[in-house]
Amino acid sequence: MENKPRMISGSQLVFLLLISRLFTLFTFVPRARTAASGSTALLCIPLAGIAVGILLLPSLLLFRRTQTGLLDCAFQVGSGYGLLVSLLFGAFCLYMAAFTVSHFSFFMTSVVYPNSTPWVFVILLTLAAGYAASLGLEAFSRMSVWVFSLLLLLLVLFLCALLPEANMVYLTSPLLDGTPAVGKGIFYTAVNHAEAVALLLLLPRARRAGGRTVAGWLVLTVLAYELLSFLTLTVLGDYAKTRIFPLHTLSSLTQLSGFGRLDLLHITLWIFAAFLRMTVYLYCAAVCLRRMLPNLRFGRACACCAAVSGVWALMTAQGMRFWNQAAEQIWTVAAPFLLLAVAAPLATLLFTSLGQSPTGKGNGK
Amino acid sequence: MKITEMFKRRPAAPESAYQPPQPDAGLDRKLAPTLQQRLSDLREMVGNTGDLIVNELAVCGIDCAVVMCEGMVATAVFAELFAEPLTALRLDQPTPEKLLGWVRHQSLLAPDQKEFHTYGDLTRFIMSGFVVLLAEGVEPGLAFGIQGYDGRSVSEPAGESNERGSREGFIEKLRPNLSLVRRRLKSADLTFEMVNFGVKSRTDGALVYLRGAVSPELLEEVRRRLSQVKIDVVLESGYLQPFLDSKPLSIFSGVGYTERPDTLCAKVSEGRIGLLVDGTPYALIVPYLFNEHFQSFDDYAHRPYFATFIRWLKYAAFLFSFLLPGLYVGLGSFHPELLPKNLLLKLAQSEAVTPLPLMFEALLIFFIYEIMREAGLRMPKSVGHAVSIVGALVIGDAAVTAGLIGAPMVLLVAMTAISSFVVPSLYEPVTLLRFGFILIGGIAGLFGIVLALCAVLANLCAINPLGVPATSPAAPFSLYAMRDVLFRVGWKTLSQEDLRIQGLTGSDLKGEDADGE
Numbered sequence: 001m002e003n004k005p006r007m008i009s010g011s012q013l014v015f016l017l018l019i020s021r022l023f024t025l026f027t028f029v030p031r032a033r034t035a036a037s038g039s040t041a042l043l044c045i046p047l048a049g050i051a052v053g054i055l056l057l058p059s060l061l062l063f064r065r066t067q068t069g070l071l072d073c074a075f076q077v078g079s080g081y082g083l084l085v086s087l088l089f090g091a092f093c094l095y096m097a098a099f100t101v102s103h104f105s106f107f108m109t110s111v112v113y114p115n116s117t118p119w120v121f122v123i124l125l126t127l128a129a130g131y132a133a134s135l136g137l138e139a140f141s142r143m144s145v146w147v148f149s150l151l152l153l154l155l156v157l158f159l160c161a162l163l164p165e166a167n168m169v170y171l172t173s174p175l176l177d178g179t180p181a182v183g184k185g186i187f188y189t190a191v192n193h194a195e196a197v198a199l200l201l202l203l204p205r206a207r208r209a210g211g212r213t214v215a216g217w218l219v220l221t222v223l224a225y226e227l228l229s230f231l232t233l234t235v236l237g238d239y240a241k242t243r244i245f246p247l248h249t250l251s252s253l254t255q256l257s258g259f260g261r262l263d264l265l266h267i268t269l270w271i272f273a274a275f276l277r278m279t280v281y282l283y284c285a286a287v288c289l290r291r292m293l294p295n296l297r298f299g300r301a302c303a304c305c306a307a308v309s310g311v312w313a314l315m316t317a318q319g320m321r322f323w324n325q326a327a328e329q330i331w332t333v334a335a336p337f338l339l340l341a342v343a344a345p346l347a348t349l350l351f352t353s354l355g356q357s358p359t360g361k362g363n364g365k
Numbered sequence: 366m367k368i369t370e371m372f373k374r375r376p377a378a379p380e381s382a383y384q385p386p387q388p389d390a391g392l393d394r395k396l397a398p399t400l401q402q403r404l405s406d407l408r409e410m411v412g413n414t415g416d417l418i419v420n421e422l423a424v425c426g427i428d429c430a431v432v433m434c435e436g437m438v439a440t441a442v443f444a445e446l447f448a449e450p451l452t453a454l455r456l457d458q459p460t461p462e463k464l465l466g467w468v469r470h471q472s473l474l475a476p477d478q479k480e481f482h483t484y485g486d487l488t489r490f491i492m493s494g495f496v497v498l499l500a501e502g503v504e505p506g507l508a509f510g511i512q513g514y515d516g517r518s519v520s521e522p523a524g525e526s527n528e529r530g531s532r533e534g535f536i537e538k539l540r541p542n543l544s545l546v547r548r549r550l551k552s553a554d555l556t557f558e559m560v561n562f563g564v565k566s567r568t569d570g571a572l573v574y575l576r577g578a579v580s581p582e583l584l585e586e587v588r589r590r591l592s593q594v595k596i597d598v599v600l601e602s603g604y605l606q607p608f609l610d611s612k613p614l615s616i617f618s619g620v621g622y623t624e625r626p627d628t629l630c631a632k633v634s635e636g637r638i639g640l641l642v643d644g645t646p647y648a649l650i651v652p653y654l655f656n657e658h659f660q661s662f663d664d665y666a667h668r669p670y671f672a673t674f675i676r677w678l679k680y681a682a683f684l685f686s687f688l689l690p691g692l693y694v695g696l697g698s699f700h701p702e703l704l705p706k707n708l709l710l711k712l713a714q715s716e717a718v719t720p721l722p723l724m725f726e727a728l729l730i731f732f733i734y735e736i737m738r739e740a741g742l743r744m745p746k747s748v749g750h751a752v753s754i755v756g757a758l759v760i761g762d763a764a765v766t767a768g769l770i771g772a773p774m775v776l777l778v779a780m781t782a783i784s785s786f787v788v789p790s791l792y793e794p795v796t797l798l799r800f801g802f803i804l805i806g807g808i809a810g811l812f813g814i815v816l817a818l819c820a821v822l823a824n825l826c827a828i829n830p831l832g833v834p835a836t837s838p839a840a841p842f843s844l845y846a847m848r849d850v851l852f853r854v855g856w857k858t859l860s861q862e863d864l865r866i867q868g869l870t871g872s873d874l875k876g877e878d879a880d881g882e
Contacts, residue, residue, distance in 0.1 A: 009842075009870070009871075112810075112812065113699070124812070128817075131820055132819065138827070142826035142841065143819070143840070145840035145842065267812075271816060272815065
């Protein structure tokens with residue numbers, strides 16, 4: 001009874017992806033040349049949300065038609081194609097897991113433990129996330145509800161503490177840098193929604209998931225991003241551009257009467273978010289690996305993925321040169337997103353439509 | 366192991382040399398046709414045990430035997446209700462069939478009267494305190510339930526005291542426990558399904574459930590799991606707990622327990638199943654959700670706002686009991702800047718004179734505390750005061766005076782120890798987690814603590830006792846069940862809709878789409 005895989009709820013999937021997405025806000029580095037900054041970013045965030053929604057339409061259409069996951073559809077098209085899609089998705093998930101743990105260890109060694117080396121954080125976080133991934137999707141998706149509650153608490157405290165400090169003088173016209181800057185900002189912000197790849201893999205495991213789930217995720221992400229970016233901009237102003245982690249600076253400056261500084265809460269939430277994000281990607285990578293090697297047990301698949309991403313992170317976390325270079329080249333971010341979240345579902349949809357009669361199975365809800 | 370071997374299918378486990386416990390031989394044999402043969406077989410089966418009493422007598426000229434176990438029968442009741450009517454019996458033209466008919470239809474030698482045909486039942490009834498009547502010339506034996514062994518009488522539950530509820534708790538004997546439940550739930554749907562555990566001990570037990578409320582799937586699953594119990598001797602319900610637990614290696618259990626009949630009744634009425642085992646003054650409850658550890662019977666007697674306050678107090682105490690020492694060690698060792706300045710100065714002042722680092726100091730004092738607690742639990746009550754004095758004076762005072770341990774650490778131990786007793790059913794995981802968090806706090810600071818908390822949370826969220834998520838109704842979320850989790854709403858609201866365990870979101874005990882999100 002308890003051994004069969006369970007479905008998670010659509011809201012749990014939304015929380016999971018929202019927290020995972022917010023992790024990138026914590027690691028937001030304003031000096032990256034590709035990132036939109038200031039008031040332009042405030043305009044780009046909602047427009048990028050709409051763009052992602054449009055870009056995900058093929059995936060949603062595919063899911064609506066077949067009611068199965070992208071990997072299932074890919075294997076139905078052909079085993080070679082299925083293996084290729086699994087390999088690409090799995091590799092991307094491992095890349096994102098390594099990215100997460102590297103950025104996290106960079107934050108920890110820069111801000112919280114300046115005298116430590118990154119490998120401690122890489123190893124501990126990889127171990128914990130690998131363990132959580134092996135427990136199954138429902139375990140960490142249920143956990144995301146608690147973390148979401150913590151996130152809401154942090155947002156409320158931030159609002160209470162920082163709204164009086166907000167200075168609207170820092171708000172300028174979002175078109176001040178010109179329309180190309182806005183377009184570039186929208187594109188960059190949209191392709192940074194790497195969670196869309198995880199969404200495609202997890203969507204079939206969510207009950208009654210579909211367009212509403214995706215819309216809910218995008219709306220909540222845009223709201224949280226917009227709010228935190230607005231506070232960072234109006235409270236820190238130009239000072240934010242000089243900081244490596246503006247959000248952490250913001251929380252360090254926050255004083256809330258009896259609560260004191262909020263950076264403890266911020267660091268706690270950061271660790272939770274890193275843990276969940278790492279777990280999501282390790283789980284997705286393990287799912288892809290098992291598609292390629294069906295005889296491999298899930299626990300071992302998680303261990304393999306954790307080991308690979310851990311080694312990758314260990315090799316790249318020191319100095320962060322690899323990740324900084326990757327962040328500065330917009331196509332290294334955009335290409336995987338466009339290939340996996342847009343092109344792969346579109347191709348699969350076409351293949352499926354061509355190989356299926358109009359009265360064939362999977363007419364959707 | 367080679368890496369390539371990881372990807373191969375695991376070969377089937379080799380045949381084990383271990384043989385599972387076998388029941389006593391000949392238990393399923395039919396009773397012999399003659400009385401002497403039956404008695405001879407019985408003596409052979411029980412190995413002429415010293416506590417077997419066999420009284421051979423003639424009733425209306427028919428050879429009979431009254432068999433019982435010494436000390437298991439109520440002697441006065443036996444003499445008055447059983448022996449006297451039987452010896453005074455006069456039948457016209459007596460035959461064994463007539464004697465059997467009189468016992469069956471015209472007498473009431475005992476309210477609990479059973480027929481049996483096998484040696485297995487014969488020995489089981491005798492060993493359970495029944496008086497057995499065997500007669501020459503008739504096949505079935507008759508068992509009369511006039512047990513009267515000594516035992517503790519119904520008293521206040523030691524581990525679940527309350528202010529306003531009943532003072533009655535379960536005892537070691539099964540039958541009085543059943544009556545305690547029946548007295549509170551007079552519904553015809555309340556069912557006691559008698560079960561038997563232990564190949565050798567043949568311990569009696571009873572599944573307690575409310576027909577109509579319990580999910581048939583849940584009931585079937587519990588029966589299936591209990592049928593897999595292959596243990597020689599079951600002396601306590603704890604022996605059965607791992608068979609009911611979904612993840613026996615998890616830190617938290619999905620099986621609850623109570624020594625209060627009223628609590629069992631409340632749980633049973635929500636569609637859960639209770640398990641009472643002879644010899645155990647606790648009932649096991651499945652499935653048991655995590656939030657139920659924080660509920661007590663008094664919550665429903667107090668006014669809602671006070672009950673809610675107490676509920677939050679318990680949540681805070683639970684967090685204190687395993688997180689506080691680790692946080693103290695982690696923040697003190699790695700992040701002193703996060704502590705308020707005055708507090709930091711006080712702590713630094715007291716810790717400056719102690720020879721051990723914070724982590725070792727905490728591990729040492731909690732280790733000593735656990736030793737004292739264990740000693741206090743096991744040692745005779747008469748010397749219990751000595752342990753208290755040693756604990757309070759030697760550990761508490763002398764160690765601080767000698768500069769071995771800081772005064773804040775002693776305060777921390779006291780706070781943590783008291784907090785851990787607020788939710789006694791979680792004492793086991795809390796104790797282990799506390800040591801774990803001290804270690805990780807001392808090694809990796811706040812990062813380690815939060816990461817360990819993540820792992821513990823994931824572990825908790827992974828438990829699905831008998832198909833119901835242990836973290837329900839918070840995750841997955843059930844709005845109507847949340848009325849008794851963070852807040853205890855008033856009885857007028859509580860009574861509007863009954864809670865059923867199978868109705869919670871994420872439960873497998875129902876159709877796929879029956880849940881509401």
